[in-house]
Amino acid sequence: MTARHPLSLEDAQARTGIQIRPITGALGARVTGIDLRQPLATEQRDVVQAAFDHHLLLTFPGQQPLSPEQHMRFSEVFGDHQDLPHIPLVEGYPKLQEVLAEATHVKGQVAGQNWHSDSSFLSAPPLGVAMRAVELPDFGGDTAFVNMCLAYESLSPALQQMLAGMKAVHSATRVFGKASQEREVRLNMRANTSMDEGERESAHPVVRTHPRTGRKGLFVNRVYTQRFEGWTAEESAPLLQYLYSLYDRPEFGCRIEWHPDMMLLWDNRFTQHRAIFDYQGKRRYLVRTTIQGERPA
Numbered sequence: 001m002t003a004r005h006p007l008s009l010e011d012a013q014a015r016t017g018i019q020i021r022p023i024t025g026a027l028g029a030r031v032t033g034i035d036l037r038q039p040l041a042t043e044q045r046d047v048v049q050a051a052f053d054h055h056l057l058l059t060f061p062g063q064q065p066l067s068p069e070q071h072m073r074f075s076e077v078f079g080d081h082q083d084l085p086h087i088p089l090v091e092g093y094p095k096l097q098e099v100l101a102e103a104t105h106v107k108g109q110v111a112g113q114n115w116h117s118d119s120s121f122l123s124a125p126p127l128g129v130a131m132r133a134v135e136l137p138d139f140g141g142d143t144a145f146v147n148m149c150l151a152y153e154s155l156s157p158a159l160q161q162m163l164a165g166m167k168a169v170h171s172a173t174r175v176f177g178k179a180s181q182e183r184e185v186r187l188n189m190r191a192n193t194s195m196d197e198g199e200r201e202s203a204h205p206v207v208r209t210h211p212r213t214g215r216k217g218l219f220v221n222r223v224y225t226q227r228f229e230g231w232t233a234e235e236s237a238p239l240l241q242y243l244y245s246l247y248d249r250p251e252f253g254c255r256i257e258w259h260p261d262m263m264l265l266w267d268n269r270f271t272q273h274r275a276i277f278d279y280q281g282k283r284r285y286l287v288r289t290t291i292q293g294e295r296p297a
């Protein structure tokens with residue numbers, strides 16, 4: 001495992017009253033001693049940003065309900081808003097996106113159950129997501145995360161070197177392209193999502209570098225990656241499957257249990273996530289903002 005964030009817990013506590021406690025040895029930290037209803041002071045921003053850079057996933061338990069404006073202001077600490085072409089919006093708030101499973105929904109209707117990085121088919125996929133819980137089932141509905149830097153660091157130097165020179169082609173064709181098999185999930189998408197949008201392809205480096213920490217991570221995922229650039233889909237599949245198999249290693253990940261009004265901030269470039277649908281018959285409703293990312297490099 002590599003070094004954790006450079007600010008010691010003691011420094012952070014002394015300077016701002018913010019407490020940062022790692023969730024697992026792989027990724028994630030709980031942040032307390034901060035009220036997200038208030039604008040963050042510069043020093044608070046610095047502490048939270050440093051924790052985010054190094055833990056890649058932050059939970060903020062014990063928050064009071066946030067207004068849409070407070071939620072959007074928190075998100076903008078980390079970057080501009082990014083619209084995604086298919087995620088439904090909260091009525092009246094074009095920057096707030098809905099993650100909703102109705103009590104009547106069955107497995108095929110709940111989005112995000114495979115490991116993925118949101119919208120990697122875009123030329124500049126999201127940097128991150130700030131999501132808060134509004135209505136939760138009385139058990140279940142966790143979200144699982146995996147650290148793409150640890151997955152990369154587990155590879156042999158020879159494979160790391162080979163992948164460093166490669167790109168992968170991403171598109172949303174399996175989800176909302178012309179040949180999509182996931183019609184039921186489509187019912188949960190923004191009504192005007194275009195199938196042409198689903199056919200759009202972007203080629204991204206297979207290994208990308210965190211612009212603030214310099215750490216490298218794998219950037220291929222089961223939902224959107226189609227093939228390696230210059231390789232056929234058949235040639236690509238065995239190596240992709242090997243890389244995907246790393247994501248199921250428990251020592252590379254963590255599982256987040258939601259609580260009412262908890263905020264979760266995740267890095268969408270260096271983690272992947274999946275929604276765990278184990279609460280059929282219950283309603284689950286969260287709202288999220290998406291933070292604009294850079295072109296992967």
Ligand code: SIN
Binds near residue numbers: 099112274
């Ligand atoms: C998502 O995949 O963006 C949603 C994750 C969740 O519902 O927990």
